[in-house]
Amino acid sequence: xxxxxxxxxxxxxxxxxxxxxxxxxxxxxxxxxxxxxxxxxxxxxxxxxxxxxxxxxxxxxxxxxxxxxxxxxxxxxxxxxxxxxxxxxxxxxxxxxxxxxxxxxxxxxxxxxxxxxxxxxxxxxxxxxxxxxxxxxxxxxxxxxxxxxxxxxxxxxxxxxxxxxxxxxxxxxxxxxxxxxxxxxxxxxxxxxxxxxxxxxxxxxxxxxxxxxxxxxxxxxxxxxxxxxxxxxxxxxxxxxxxxxxxxxxxxxxxxxxxxxxxxxxxxxxxxxxxxxxxxxxxxxxxxxxxxxxxxxxxxxxxxxxxxxxxxxxxxxxxxx
Numbered sequence: 001x002x003x004x005x006x007x008x009x010x011x012x013x014x015x016x017x018x019x020x021x022x023x024x025x026x027x028x029x030x031x032x033x034x035x036x037x038x039x040x041x042x043x044x045x046x047x048x049x050x051x052x053x054x055x056x057x058x059x060x061x062x063x064x065x066x067x068x069x070x071x072x073x074x075x076x077x078x079x080x081x082x083x084x085x086x087x088x089x090x091x092x093x094x095x096x097x098x099x100x101x102x103x104x105x106x107x108x109x110x111x112x113x114x115x116x117x118x119x120x121x122x123x124x125x126x127x128x129x130x131x132x133x134x135x136x137x138x139x140x141x142x143x144x145x146x147x148x149x150x151x152x153x154x155x156x157x158x159x160x161x162x163x164x165x166x167x168x169x170x171x172x173x174x175x176x177x178x179x180x181x182x183x184x185x186x187x188x189x190x191x192x193x194x195x196x197x198x199x200x201x202x203x204x205x206x207x208x209x210x211x212x213x214x215x216x217x218x219x220x221x222x223x224x225x226x227x228x229x230x231x232x233x234x235x236x237x238x239x240x241x242x243x244x245x246x247x248x249x250x251x252x253x254x255x256x257x258x259x260x261x262x263x264x265x266x267x268x269x270x271x272x273x274x275x276x277x278x279x280x281x282x283x284x285x286x287x288x289x290x291x292x293x294x295x296x297x298x299x300x301x302x303x304x305x306x307x308x309x310x311x312x313x314x315x316x317x318x319x320x321x
Contacts, residue, residue, distance in 0.1 A: 006065040010057045019046060020053035023063060031154050043067040075104060075130070080116030085143065085296050090289045091156075092121065092131070092146040095298040098275060102135045102144070117146060124148065133157050134167075134230060142169070142280025143298040147288065155288035160230065166284035169225040169235060170214075170300060172277035172307060173244040177221045180212030183238040187231045196251060197233040199241045207231045209238040217311040218318060220247060224281075236276055247307070248273035277304055 008026045017025070019039060024032045036053045038044040044065045046057060057063070083095035094113070101108040104115070114130045124130040124146075131147040133156045147153035159165050186204025190196040208228035215222035221244070225235050233252070239245055240252040284295045300308075 004065060004067045006063070008063045010061040010063065011059055015057065015059035015061075017057060018053065019044075019051050019055045019057050019063075022057045026063060027065065028154070028158075030150065031157065034154075038065065038067050075118060075125070076110040076115055077118035077122065078110050078115035079119050080113075082113075082116055082120055085298065086294075090148055090152040090287065092117070092148055093283070093296050094144050094146065096136055096141060096144050096280075098139055098141045098301055098303070101138045103129065103132060113144075121148060126150075127153055134160060134165075136280055137233065137236075137276070137278075139275035140278045140280060141298070141301045141304075143283045143296050144280065145283060145285065145296075149288075152288040156285065159285055163228055164286065166282070167227045167230070167280065168282040169227075170279045170281045170304070171211075171223045171225050171235060171239065172247040172304070172311070173221050173223055173239050174219065174247055175221065175244045176216050176219065177213050177223070177244060180210070180223075183207075183209040183211075183242060185238060185241060187234065187237055197231065197237050199237060205229075205231060207234050207238065209235055211239075215308070215312070217315045220311055222308060222311075235278060247277040249276040249278075250274070252276075273303070273307055275303075277307060279304055 006027055010022055010026070014022045014025055020032055020036045023035045023039070023044060027035060035044060039051065039053045042050040044063060044067070045051065046055070046061050046063060048064060083097065084092065085095055086093040096102070096113060101112040102114065104110070104112050114132065117124050117130050117132075127147065127150055131153055133145065133147055133153055136142060136144055145156065147156050156165070185199045185207060187197055187207040188200045188204040190198040191200075206229060210226040210228070211223045213221055214224050225239075227234060231237075236246050236249055236252045240249070245253045279300055280298065281300070282295065282297045284293070286292065287294050
């Protein structure tokens with residue numbers, strides 16, 4: 001466990017705030033939820049006295065923090081061949097392969113990315129969710145950043161909430177799109193199938209997806225997709241709601257026949273593509289320690305490259321039709 005000790009003075013505009021509000025401003029490396037927990041546990045005190053999160057602090061008060069990080073669950077460290085794009089003392093950037101679950105869940109107790117991260121960096125056992133700040137679906141490949149310290153996790157989580165992290169995907173969708181656009185539709189759990197997400201007319205969470213066309217084929221399009229928000233299955237649900245589901249998506253209706261008269265070589269590529277053709281291509285964010293602008297890209301996996309090549313070849317063969 002890591003000991004955490006801080007001593008800060010309340011002055012100026014922080015005076016008159018609730019204790020949890022002042023603490024969040026004076027100790028920005030920690031989330032408000034964690035600070036509230038420490039206040040309730042008496043680990044974050046005012047002038048040496050225990051208080052509640054709602055108590056007001058005044059000019060000249062001293063906030064004293066004496067706490068320790070704690071192991072975050074009984075997860076098993078598992079040896080795993082991680083495709084590491086970058087690593088330093090604060091962050092780890094991974095190219096996640098298709099088929100790898102990010103976080104343990106039913107049926108996946110010790111074969112997830114989290115288990116592999118714990119083997120690679122045992123200290124992550126003391127960081128919530130082993131440093132994960134965002135996720136990718138099991139069958140979505142691509143670039144993903146992991147925080148190696150509590151301060152880095154708090155910084156990156158706040159940056160994602162403030163839409164200061166840029167996430168760009170590549171997607172093959174059904175249908176030929178004329179131009180790019182923006183999808184602004186609230187999302188939530190499907191009212192009847194709780195395993196799925198859906199666009200909701202009321203009660204959904206704000207969700208915005210931008211896309212532009214990179215390639216057009218006879219019955220499909222290649223898109224660059226950018227997220228303003230990061231809801232579960234957001235791209236898959238939003239594109240399906242526009243009538244252009246992600247190719248191969250087994251949940252949101254992406255499996256469709258190939259172009260009319262498609263040659264034999266392309267049919268297996270389309271009908272046999274058994275996952276959503278979606279890849280997290282580029283990630284941009286400020287480094288949590290230095291503030292330096294960082295950018296990472298993960299190349300398209302082989303199955304998507306082969307799919308796009310087959311679509312392009314089919315297009316060229318029928319160019320004069």
